[in-house]
Amino acid sequence: MRPLRYAINVTLDGCVHHEAGLPPDADSMRFWTAELERADALIFGRVTYRMMESAWRRPATGAWPEWMDETQVPFAEAIDRARKHVVSRTLTEVDWNAAPLTGDLRHAVERLKQEPGEGLFVGGVTLPLALANLGLIDEYVFVVQPVLAGHGPTLLAGLRESIRLELVERREFGSGVTALRFRPGT
Template sequence: MRKLIFGMNVTLDGYIAAPGDDISWGGPSDELFGWWLDRERAIDLSLYGRKLWETMSSYWPTGDQQPDATPAQVEYARNWRDTPKVVFSSTIDEVGWNTRLVTGDAVAEITRLKAEDGGPMGICGATLAGAAMRAGLIDEYVLVTHPVLVGGGTPFFTALDSWVNLDLVETRTFSGGVVLTRYETRR
């Protein structure tokens, strides 16, 4: 059975994007970017909601060709293209870059994918992750908390029908006061 991990940059007040889908507050340091690269290398399958897919696919397919790309950004772009991805959306017609589109029931498909053999899956995007949270499918939560308050926007956590008990398994501090906390779901 595969492990499902939900991890994103988040503001101190709990948002992954400020109003207007503004994520400019979350620019990572080289150290943090390297940590995200290592995490992404450990993921065997990435699951995306439409909105985050559109953001990522607008840059990373050619991110390694940008004149100012750092070696870590070059490697991230290559890894992003090579990693198998599934996009869940009923509003787009096609995807590229080693990606499969699912237009049906996301929870049923994630449940099926979790039951397969294989390495960890990363889930990306608030709406998709929220559905997986409510279904009890997420095994690990990774919050990379930035010291900024944005007052609103897209929350990291969704409303739940019942409590989810978690165990803290890792903490780490990065430059600029960014703090990683990683939790596993207590089953």
């Protein structure tokens, strides 16, 4: 069975807003690129899908935008070519190498996990909460930013039951960012 990995940037006070942390450096961009490349497919909710598409979809010209530096191009290429599944009640059409994930969320994700491959990746805020509440996440990756945001959406706010996690990997970057990988424990 393919594992479902949830990965997200989070500040020290638990904020998961995409602009609350440090600007990405070369180390963190390499880390995020490797995370995407470990996945056979990405699963996004509507909001995350649209946000990622607006930032990382290759423009029709074929040239990456000028704001993107050389450390971001491998990430952009990885996410642009990745297979994507989009969970949404309101979005009826998707493209960007994506397909809607329809029907009962638990059953749809369980079917994806049963397919052969290395793993699935989920990002965002709302969808991962639903998946955590269903017990479907096999690995949690928190890229901890040494920042106190003081406001914004927080990590897994509304979780119905606590989930005990076991630390399986810790990586520190020169910027002070720490990537922590956990698996649900017993």
